[in-house]
Amino acid sequence: AQKVTQAQTEISVVEKEDVTLDCVYETRDTTYYLFWYKQPPSGELVFLIRRNSFDEQNEISGRYSWNFQKSTSSFNFTITASQVVDSAVYFCALSSFSGGYNKLIFGAGTRLAVHP
């Protein structure tokens, strides 16, 4: 069975702090994809990153960075120098193409509050 666990329900930080959102996944598939989505207070779901299971390179995009470790089945997301605009619910998700179709399995989300 596929599963995504985001153990942190809520995180509260002060602006300019660094914050890491944890994501642990379970799958038996050898080919799969991992995602992060952001849901700001306005409600839309914004795609942040996709990583396939064969690419363990870490990625940095501005203040965002992602650490993918297959050995621990984790795909953690770090925001450096957080800003108030980063306040949102962040979802980690898992998808594999088994059975001829893909299906996104979402974690429960982590609500990040960044205070001025």
Added chain:
Amino acid sequence: DTAVSQTPKYLVTQMGNDKSIKCEQNLGHDTMYWYKQDSKKFLKIMFSYNNKELIINETVPNRFSPKSPDKAHLNLHINSLELGDSAVYFCASSIVEDNEQFFGPGTRLTVL
């Protein structure tokens, strides 16, 4: 240009009514999805269509009936609405091989 659009954005209705939510994507994607987000923000897939063919049906009550008139549209019809149907419904689309899904803005359904 809007990639994935949904109408209406808000829907308030009485228990027992029938309602529809429409979704359109202009990305040329082959696959479209419906997700339900409950009050605790938990997101779960309901249906997926590929080239107008149903490929995922996640044990959703048969009061929910998706319909795909063409590749660019996936509508969701809900019969005999219940209080528990209150949620935000998201439509999404993707190129099957690519796995990246683009989401619409969501439809907040409130059943009174």
